[in-house]
Amino acid sequence: MLTEQPGLLFVAATLLPIASFAILLLWGAVRWGLRPYANDNPAARNVFEMLGGAVPGPGPAYVATAAIGLAFVCSLIGFCIFLGEVGTMHELEHELVHHQQAHPDKHDDKQGEKKDDDIDKLRGEFNQLKHHWEGSVDWARLYSSSQKDIDRGAILTVGFRIDMLSAVMFVMVTFVATLIHLFSIGYMSDELQKEVEDHEVHTAHGHYSRRGRFGRFFMFLSLFCFSMLNLILADNLFQIFVSWELVGICSFLLIGFYFERTSASNASNKAFITNRIGDAGFIIGLMIIWTFFGTFNFEEIFRRVRCPQVDAHGPITFKIGEDSAKHRIVRGNAEQKEGYPFFKANPEGSLALIFPRNEHLHGPQSEQKVYPEPGATQYTTIPYWLLVVAGLGIFLGCVGKSAQFPLQVWLPDAMEGPTPVSALIHAATMVAAGVYLVGRCYPFFTPEVLLTISYVGAITLFVAASIAVVMTDIKKVLAYSTVSQLGYMMLGLGVGGWTAGLLHLLTHAFFKALLFLGSGSVIYGCHHQQDMLKMGGLYPKMKITALTMLMGVLAIAGTPFFSGWYSKDEILVSAYGFVMANKQHFLLFLLPLVTAGITTFYMFRMWFMTFTGKPRDEYVHEHAHESPWQMTVPLILLAILSVGVAWGWPPHIPEHSWLGEQLHHYSQPESVKVDFAEADKAIAAHHGHEVVFFTATSVVGIGLVFALVLYFYGVLDPNDAKEQFPDVHRFLLNKWYFDELYSTLLIRPALVIAHWCRNFDSTVIDGFVNGLGKWSVLTSYWSGRFDSGIIDGFANLIADVSYAVGSWLRNVQTGYLRSYILFLALAAMAIWVLLYAWANAVIGGP
C-alpha cells in the first residue's frame, strides 16, 4: 500500500498524534472516573494503580513523544521518497504542457494520432506519479447554488496533497515538535508531583495548590500537533479551516494551562477572541469561494482563477495588452455581441473570468474527476471586487493566526503559557499556519491583496521590533521578535518573494524554537525567573544553553552563513526589486532594512543581559544551574539546524540555498513569476543581490555595535538613553498603546453598549414582562372573585332554597298514624272537590 501511494506516510504522520491524543484522553478519563472508588473497591484500586495511581507518572509523555517521534520518522521517509519522484513529476508536467501547446488539435492527421499516443503515455506516467501524492475521500455532498454544479452537486472532501512546501513543512513541524516534546519532559517535571503549589495564585489560605497535570499537557500537545499537521496535509480550504479552528482551541487550552492565574486565563481568552476576528474574515472568504467556485479544492480554485495554458478548445491565446494572459487573473467587462453575452478582456474591468474545470491538461482520469464536456467549457465570471474581498478575508484569518498588525496583541500575552508551548506556538504550529496559508493560497490573491499583505507585514515587523527593544522579560523579547519575523515573512510573500517568505518560515521555525527552548532552559535554571533585570553573568553557569542560544541569536540577526541570513536576505532582495519597480512603495524596503539592524540590536541585548556582565541578582545567580539532558539535547540539535538548515552550494549566494531552491523549483506557483516579472527585472537591473548584501550586512553590523557598546562593554549606560527620551521609552514600553487603543475603541464601547442593552433589558423588556404578569395577577383576582361570588353563589342559593323547603316539609311527617289518616282523608276529599270542580268547569257536571 505504501509503495503504491507513499503519500500515505504523511497521512500516518498526521494520524499518529491524534491517536496519542485519544489514548491519553481515555487514560485520563478512566483515571478520573476511578479516583473516587480507588479507596474502597479493590478492583478499582488495581486498575487505578495500573494507570499510574494517585501520583501522575511520566507515561503520557512517552506516549506523546513516541507518537510525534514516529510521525517525524514517517515524514522524513516520505520526504526522501518525494524528493526522489518530484523531479520526474515536474519534467513530465512540463513536457505534457509543451506537447499540448504544440499539438492542440488531436485528430487532424496520422502524425497527430502518433503524437496522441505519446501524450497518453506521458499522461499515464504523470497521473501515476501524481496519484502517489494525493488522494481524497468524499465527506459530504451538498448542493450549491452555482448553476454549473447542478450535474455534479458540490462535494466536501477530506484529502491530502503533498507538494514540496507541505513535505518540507511536515519534516520541520514534526522535528521541532519532537524536540519540544522531549524538552517538555524535563521542563514540565514539576507537574509530576501529587500536589503542585502555584506561587502566582494567592488564596485566603496561602498559595493555591492543585493536582499535577502532566498528562493533560501532553494530551494537548498531541492535539496541537495533529491540528497543525492536518492543516499542512489538507488539499482543500475547508479541511484547513477545520484544523485552523482546532489549532485555535489548542492554543486556548495551552496558553491557559495555568488557568487559575488570572493573567493566564485572560491571555488565553485574548488569543482566542482575537483569532475569532480573523476567522470571521476567513469565513467570508470561504463563502465567496464556495458561492462562485463551488469547490474548496486548492488545485481546482487556482486552475479556475488563473488563466490556464490550454483548455478544452486548445491553447489559450488571450492577450492582456501586450502580455499573454497565461497564469494571470483575467479581468474584463460583460458586453453584448449580436445578442449574446460576450466577455471583453480589459485590465481595468469590473469582472474576473472563472475558467472552466479544465481536466484536459491532465487528461481524462478513470476516477471521479471526469466532468461532462458541455459543462466543462462554461466560462463564468466573478465580480473583481469580490475576488479582492475573498483574498482579504483569507488574509485576515492569517493576520489573526500569525499575529500581524493590527491583531498582533495576543501573541505577547500568550507568553503566559508554559515555555515549551510558547516555543511550539511561535516556531512550528500556530503562527506558522497563517504564513503557510498565505503561501498556499498565493495564486488566489490579486495584486491589491498582495500589496495589503506587504504593508501589513512591513508595519508589523517595524512596530514589533521597536517594542522588543525595551522589553525586559526574556520571553516577551522573543515574542515580539516572533511578531517581527512573521512580518518579514508576510512582507516577503507580499512583494513576490514567495520562496523567500516560506524559506524564512522554515529557518525561523528552527532558530525560534531554539531561542524559546533556550529561554525555557534559562527560566528553568533560574527557578522560574523571567526578568532579565535579575539575570546577568549566567554564562559560566549554563554554557550549553548560552552557546546554543548564541547560535539562535546570530541566525535571527541575519549574520551571513547562518540560516536566517539566507531567508532574510532573499526577502530583502524581493522587497528591493519590488520597490525599484514601484518607487512609491519605498517604505516596503526601508522598514525591513532598518528593522534588520534593530533586530540585531535587541537580540544581542537579550543575550548580553542574560549571560554576560555582572550578576544583577545574587540570589538568582547563586541558585542558577544547567538544565538536564532532556532539555539540552534538543537545544544542541536545534542549534545545528539553526546554523545550517538553509545551506547550499556555493554558500555565499543566498538564492542557492538548497531548501530554497527546492521550494522555488517544485512548489512556487507559476503566477508568482508572471505577477512580479517587473520586480525580477529590476533586481537584475539594479544589482539587487549585491546592494542588499552590503546594505543589510552593514545595518546588522551597526546594530551589533550598538548592542556591544550599550550592553557588553558598558561604554554607554542604557539608562541614560532611557532618561534622554522618556516619552519614546514610555511609548515603546506600553507597546505603542495598542492595548489601550483597543480598550478605548472597542472594548469600552462594547461594554457601554452591553450596559445599555442590559438596562434596556432590565427596564423595558423585563418591565413589559413584569407588567404582563401583574396584569394577569389582577385579572385572575377579579376572575376569582366573580367565580366565588356569583357562580358559586348561584349554586349555593339553589342548594339553600332546596334545603329550606325540605326542612319545612319534614314537619308534615309527624310520625302519628292518626294524623296520616287524617291527611289521607282530607287529601281524598280535596281530590274529590277538585275533580268535581274540574268536571263542572270543563264538561259541565259529573
Added chain:
Amino acid sequence: MNPVEQLNLYLALGALLFVCGVVCMATKRNAIGVLIGVELVLNGANINFVAFSRFHPNFQVEGMIFALFVIVMAAGEAAVALAIVLNFYNNHTTVDVDTAEELKG
C-alpha cells in the same frame, strides 16, 4: 222503587260505613280500635262492590269476585296487623299508636 234508587240506598250505607271506619281510624288511640276502623272501611267498600254486582249488568261477576278478594285480603291484613300489634306490645307494653312515632321525618 226503581233500581237506581235501590242502588243509591246501598251506596249510602257503604259511604256511611266507610266514613265510620275512617273516623274510627283517625280517632282511636288503641291499635285494635284502628284495626276495627280498617275492617269497617273494607266492608264499606265491599257493600259497594256487592251492590254494583246486583244492580249493574256489567259488574255481575266482577263485583262478587272483587268482594271475595277484599274479604280474603282483609283476613290477611288482620293477621299481619295483629302480629305487628303483638310485637309492638312486646316492645313497648302498650298498644297506643301515638307512641309509635319513631318514623317521623
